[in-house]
Amino acid sequence: MHPLYTAVFEPGFFASPQVHIAAVLGGVVAIVSAVTGVFTVMRGQSFGGHALSDVSAAGGSAALLIGLSPVAGFVGLGIAGAAVMDMIGVRRLRGRDLATGIVLGTAIGLTALFLYLTTTSGATTGAVQQILFGSIFTTSSGTIPAVAILGVVALGSIATVGRPLLLSTVSPDIAAARGVPVRLVGLIYMLALAVSVGLSSLAVGAVLSTALLIGPAAAALRLTRRVASAIGIACLIGVIATGLGVLLAYDSYYWGSSHLGLPVSFFIVAVIFVTYLASGLPAAWARARNREAAAPPLTPPRTARSQHERRGPGGERGSTA
């Protein structure tokens, strides 16, 4: 075997059943997170997404405590949290932030309680690690069907309400005037978000699921002008980051002599972070080029809207003001 190949894929990578489970789980989670994440970023609900991950952490830790499957706890309580947040906060924008903050705080408190009870009862040693930082390598293969079904349900919901959701994101007034049930469409999206966050909490942990939700989507939105391509790019980034994270975590066992496998969540998030930084480069480059090009012939001054300073990537030069 080629030495480079063995350097990249340490022995047994493709044969390992844990890697198989991680690949399937990571793939599903990455795609569902990326699709819902694009809408989350556009709707400015990253904070809500993060709060839902804390709610699902409370659910996951409660499930551990009473001996249920963590995936049921993560997703179940996440859905309940989404419904509560929708009920108490959706009517006003400021109310939304407050409701989110209150739900988030309560959820972290409950997680602390449940994890304390679980660890002191001595049943599970790795509970804190599992809930907060995920269990992509240690999840049993029995949960895969449930994960796949939930993923399909979330993606199906988003696909169904996609256009009305987009229209009500752009302008709730226009959407309502066209007969879109804005409130219901928003609730369906929130439920899909709860499922998505619950699944990624299972895989990469409640603390890091926000990174998987927001990171690929935010990077994709900087790279394209179309929603459809943003969704495609976000999926690609998410899947690559997850795959690369799994590979690096597996390999890290062979790094040095201590044989300490490093956590996969760290690698996934690290890859996403680097991708996000890199996604800003095309825009920065286009800005630099525009400045050069604009210097000699005096262009008419743009109106002083601050948005113009924050131009998107890929040179929207067609938009002469």
Add this chain to the structure above:
Amino acid sequence: MRQQSEAAAVLGVDQVSVALSGRQILDDVSFTIGAGEFTGLIGPNGAGKTTLLRVILGLQRSGRGTVTVLGRPRSLRNQAIGYVPQKVLLDPDMPIRARDLVALGADGHRYGIRLPSAERGEAVRQMLHAVDAERFADARVGNLSGGEQQRVLIAQALISRPRLLLLDEPLANLDLRSSQEIISLLARISREQQIAVLLSAHEINPLLPVMDRVVYLAAGRAASGPTAEVITSEVLSRLYGYRVDVLHVAGRVLVVAGDAADERAAADERAAAALPAAGAG
């Protein structure tokens, strides 16, 4: 209320009253708009313009009164009405091009995944052409100027081929030139495609050259009719409930609150203005 010309009316608002949390927002408002008419909905801030438009759209319940569109009771999701709301906050980070927003005007209320359609693409192209927005069709809407965004929003509203176009303060936050351009664009569309336009504004002067009729709202009450008949000291004073003077200066209209010091001059002015006017309301 009005005569049987209502059969031809695109919009009939009849004795509409709205009270929100105990406050009377609209009080017995009635008017009609005929096909292709350009109507200005004029009034100071807080007069109830947005509420009235929302009642017409079915987004706001009216306590009393009826709204008819093309002779039939107004129903939600009425394809006959196009709507450009006030303050659409288009984020520059949103990956939506001008042409995508117009396409959403055509099928944004539909469920399921959108399939590619040459027909829709052609309709979008036509609308962008109609509002002279082809130049920036592929730019992110959030990066466009206020006037450019208004054009795109108008195209978005027109693509469902409405008979009535409602615009809520489309000239707010536009510089003078952009607002002139938007007005003449709307006047042209209204004339060429026989689309009735109801446009709310707090400033009447930019609309004077194109307006067929005016609906003047003050303190929740409305007076409507041809501009010259409505914009008089007499009609507006009755509407406001206190003395108001209408001054004509260099072809423009100024509506000013009556002042004790101006009592005599204003009375003369009013007497002069009231002579030719028949008075509407």
